[in-house]
Amino acid sequence: MWSYVPPIDDIRFVLDELLNVRRDWNEMPRLASLDADLVPQILEEAGKFAVGRLLPMNSSGDLEGCRFSGGTVHAPTGFAAAYRDFCAAGWPALACDAGSGGQGLPQTLNAALYEMLNATNHAWAMYPGLAHGAYECIRAHGSDHLKEHFLPKIVSGEWLTTMCLTEAHAGSDVGLLRTAALPRSGGTYAISGSKVFISGGDHDLSDNIIHLVLARLPDAPAGTRGISLFVVPKLLAHADGLRPNGVRCDGIEKKMGIKGSATCLLRFEAAQGWIVGEPNRGLAAMFVMMNEARLHVGLQGLGHADAALQNATRYAAERLQMRAPASPPGVEAVNPAPATPIAFHPPIRRVLATARAMVEGQRALAYWAAHLLDVAEFHPSQPARERAHALASILTPVVKSFLTENGFLLSSAALQVWGGYGYVHDFGIEQTVRDSRIAMIYEGTNEIQAIDLLSRKILADEGAKFGLLIETVRDEAARCRGVAECGDMAAVLDGLTGSLMTLTDHIMAGSVAFPELAPNVAGDFLRALGLSLLAALWARAARVAASGASSPLHRRKLETARYYFDYVLPEAQYRFALVSNGRRPLPWAGT
């Protein structure tokens, strides 16, 4: 009943026409030789895997959940077999270096893969979801020994990975963590402590699990400056095979959603670990992993919203209730029944059109961020790399927060399309609402992301990096000016950049006397920025669509761009108003 059509044409529009990634690839030795036919092939195969192997287990995995018995976790029926096929097809290696056995393909394709995995089975996608980030982290900061020993197994998918940050008392405030690392002879460490909320902390998908664990050395300073990063395998490789390390799973959480993903309590008891990078610099090393993880969490929001949109669109076309005030051109004659499809009713049209405008705009934003990661790493020009890195660092918290909040809100809005059936498990959408909710929390809550964006990414360098982003919006406005289909959008974009700059100054000036100002308005600022960036990307889509072939896809882009400006973007003004009011009194809770 719940279905999914891989949005290949739309992804190709984003890559080929909107972002024109090929132009940048051609400048990068690693990607210049990429076969033009390979991209659509990979997208097709990724879509087939998602629909053929993951979608059938999405509802059953939710109903069955994970099982914890005898100290180990069993994922739902079929999860392990699908993972074997995933590895056999080489998917874990997609965006990894050829030197480690990878295929050396761009991040944008990895993003497309994960968008589709998340859209069809978020819970399953949690298991391999962190592997590429762990790969990047060890590749960037690990010793040669770690690289040789662990990277090939991670690239092949043979060993899966986790990210062990959170402790019961240390959630958003990772600086409070207490897990201890004692140096042992031979250069390794004994890791002891308890971690909570570890996704994939134990399971039966892979032979071994490689935990990336934040812990403190004996002489470490307090807070975040005293945290080091360690590789701690579940099993240690000995001459006669794998033998247990001191890592215990103490249970799994009973959650609102992603029930097929094992969320574990892990206990490390003098487990053998290897340090990654410098002592006390663990957070910096792990940020390599977290930035990519945050992009991937954004893709979860995108995947859920698209699945919700697709299924709601299909259901709305089938379900007949009452007569709508108008029907699409040419339809009236063939539908003389007493009730018309609910897809014709204006409130349902609004739900579906808003979801479409958000999903397609957000896809452009997320793939842009993914593409910037490639440019930041592989472009031969240092200024180009630095610019891409700066832009990616600003976009990351926006992609994480904006796409996950919308993933949940759009899924919930779509649920209304089913009426009472939407609340019943069999119809699929209620699971999407539950599954999508977690993405607003993990990998740094959306509140933390907003403060990261405003305080660290924008205010800390007095808007220097932010200026680069504003420039991209102004560039787009300049290109749109004078084009019939998007000339009026250019003026709107100029208004948005003006407001963003004015409000940034307002926050910068006001923060001295009122230190609550930035954290108080950060969430509204992030939403206003997300909406403004989507406006720029929709103006660009309209411009590109107007200049290209007049295909149904291009006509729909023009129509949706217009809808976005009329019915979605007005929220930005509301958010700007809240930011402007950010020095007004804020009550203390519970007083």
Add this chain to the structure above:
Amino acid sequence: MWSYVPPIDDIRFVLDELLNVRRDWNEMPRLASLDADLVPQILEEAGKFAVGRLLPMNSSGDLEGCRFSGGTVHAPTGFAAAYRDFCAAGWPALACDAGSGGQGLPQTLNAALYEMLNATNHAWAMYPGLAHGAYECIRAHGSDHLKEHFLPKIVSGEWLTTMCLTEAHAGSDVGLLRTAALPRSGGTYAISGSKVFISGGDHDLSDNIIHLVLARLPDAPAGTRGISLFVVPKLLAHADGLRPNGVRCDGIEKKMGIKGSATCLLRFEAAQGWIVGEPNRGLAAMFVMMNEARLHVGLQGLGHADAALQNATRYAAERLQMRAPASPPGVEAVNPAPATPIAFHPPIRRVLATARAMVEGQRALAYWAAHLLDVAEFHPSQPARERAHALASILTPVVKSFLTENGFLLSSAALQVWGGYGYVHDFGIEQTVRDSRIAMIYEGTNEIQAIDLLSRKILADEGAKFGLLIETVRDEAARCRGVAECGDMAAVLDGLTGSLMTLTDHIMAGSVAFPELAPNVAGDFLRALGLSLLAALWARAARVAASGASSPLHRRKLETARYYFDYVLPEAQYRFALVSNGRRPLPWAGT
């Protein structure tokens, strides 16, 4: 872990100071003699029942759910016993006529009772929740035989009730229903057909269940003008006791939430029924029940939001993470720890302050609507009754939609306060998010409510009834003008009424050429109206609080009123902008 403190002081502020219900009660013979001490006593006892009997079964009822076996439904452990105590204490009779064994108390107290029942156990409250509406319906439209036979059992709580409207193909479009009613000798009818989504369609709480069923007579016209209403008991009273009627339960739904409430598929097989009111006028008769049911659904949203607010406030005071940029006056010195309560962090303060402003404002709105029902029925002056009836008919869809959407959104916002724990069942809030979601759907989806508001309640009489409502806001503005604490709010209220009137004219004028206009903007209009009414009620709260004793409660009202205008009300301008744009093109879905 999940707790609830009955908001007695706040309810009394609304009844005694904000609405001053006593002034109206004194004019109504039925309520004039109400003992002044009785109101606080009833509120206290209702709170005790909710906290003592219902709260302990809220989480367990969710985990256990309902069980369907052998054709009958078993509610979760403890539900039936709590219901026996509920009846023994006389709660079902609260707002019923003394003539039927009722206590003759005002609707506002029944609203307070149900706010607390919903806040502590929405699933349980579903069973008795429709009884008062069924009582009103039979009282207003039933024959003497029906009144004598059924009302005393409903008032005592001995027999529970349902509302059987929906069929699988007829949800929002009740006119499509097919259940048939064949006249039999002796003036009764044989009812045959299938109904879905029947809350409390079967269970083990009461000896008998009285179904109020919509069905068609053999010669009935098509659509809503051919629907009649019937009383169909699960069991028929015979001389030797109760014997089965032809009503079968075919199963229960597996739902997202309110899992302790049995949502049944019912099959009527030539079941004996009695007509309520005139043939083909069943929808009008049932509307008596539905309007009250809609108010009660709004109270579900209110109860959930308050429970979420209370628990999030408590958790935020306990949970220590990072240092906030500022601390409440006098707190810094006693809290030199490296981390401060998250209640001090601005994003959390915003979540909690927004929830508080919404909850308290919405309580005033819902109790106002409940009070209007009493005035509409019991006031000796016909103009007063008519005015109250008109206002209640406009407020009903606002209370239903606005309070339920906010109930879900505020619960979800509160979930963020717990971080990862919010996603785990043990902490309670994830259940609140799931349970609250249904209220946006049943008793007429929020989309249907919005169209009812705009098309039937506002446009149909060219704004005559709406003018009465606008007048109440203008009156409040006039009273606030010149008062130091709320003088500036008066100007804002004038702006809001101006926008509401202008946009109503815009919709009325535009609807001729563009019939999609009203349904297209109805949802935004409803939210704008809800926000505007809360602004009027908050201005009134500020005015009342400023003139009363300077208690902590009054100071908090002044502070929260200010917060509402600064940080919540700006959404109204955004909704107005969307209404203004309502003639811009609306894409057809799936094209």
